[in-house]
Amino acid sequence: MYVDEIMRTNLITVSPDTTLVAARDxxxxxxxxxxxxxxxxxxxxxxxxxxxxxxxxxxxxxTLSTHELHYLLDKITVKMIMVKTVISVPVSTTVERAAFIMRQHDIKCLPVMRDDKLVGIITSGDVMGVLLDAIGLGDGQGEDSTRLSVFVRDRIGSLARITSLLSQAGINIQSMLFWALPGHPGILQMVIRVSVSDRDQAMKALAAGGVTAKNYYTEDLTPFLPKD
Structure with a gap:
């Protein structure tokens, strides 16, 4: 997904001479x-x-009076406090790259450019929305789904094995994410969302294939880690 698919195009801009009070309002x-x-x-x-x-x-x-305070604030303009070195991205930037840039520079938004023209803006909230959609918890999603965690070796065939076990049991995978498990080199955590009605059958299908799925919080992950 690219930033031009989720960027906001109804841009609200101000001139450098806009006062601090007007900008806040x-x-x-x-x-x-x-x-x-x-x-x-x-x-x-x-x-x-x-x-x-x-x-x-x-x-x-x-200790200034309200009148004195507003008088002074009206003298402060946007150009006096704005960030002049703006970090922006082209429309061809992927959403994950935009997220990386925001984290790298500790910023919460990125103006989006097409050539030298400002065409949009993407915020950390927009990126969070993409993440929620990806894990099946976006607007209107997730009401009839549940989360299963599966831990597998980081090697060829691990993903195919899990999806095959669920497919053979007639389980529809609504979403799936995976990442390296901290403190356990070579182990991936897969987070799978299935419908609530399929949860027990999904766990049985995985167990039959030698995989123990986790569907509750626990600090001890030992029973769920791969044995092979």
């Missing part, structure tokens, strides 16, 4: 966390977040 009214700053030619020149505004807002402990 816009964030609150639109219920967003970032404002893209563009020049008169609609070229992206900066970005300002709700965190930037909070950091530059007056402390509640200030």
């Amino acid at each position: 816009l964030l609150n009214n639109k219920k967003i966390e970032h404002l893209l700053v563009t020049d008169k030619d609609q070229k992206l020149i900066g970005i300002v977040s709700d965190r930037d505004i909070r950091q530059n807002w007056a402390s509640p402990a200030t």
Whole structure:
């Protein structure tokens, strides 16, 4: 999946001369966390977040009167506090690459560019939505599903073996993810979602193939780790 499939295109932008008060009001009214700053030619020149505004807002402990405070805040403009070195991505960027970039730079959004034109924005919330969809817990999903964890060796055929056991039992896999199990080199944890009505049959089918599935929390994973 690429960022242009999930990016938001109804962009809310401000000019660099927008006051801090106006920027805060816009964030609150639109219920967003970032404002893209563009020049008169609609070229992206900066970005300002709700965190930037909070950091530059007056402390509640200030001794200034309300009138004095608003007078001073009206003198602060977006160009004084915005991040000028904006990290952006092209529309051809994969969602997982965008997530990596956000984590690497400790940021929560990425403007999306087509050539040199600003065409969208993707946020950490958008990426989280993709993850939830992938594991079958997006909007309208997951109401009739349950989670099974299976631990397998990181080698050719492990995935095929698990899916074959479930397929032969007539179990439909709604979603599947897997990752390296921390503290257990060479072991992968597979998280499989099946319908609630198929759970017991799925666990029996896996057990018949020598695989013990986990469907509850426990710190001791020993009984579930592969023996071969």
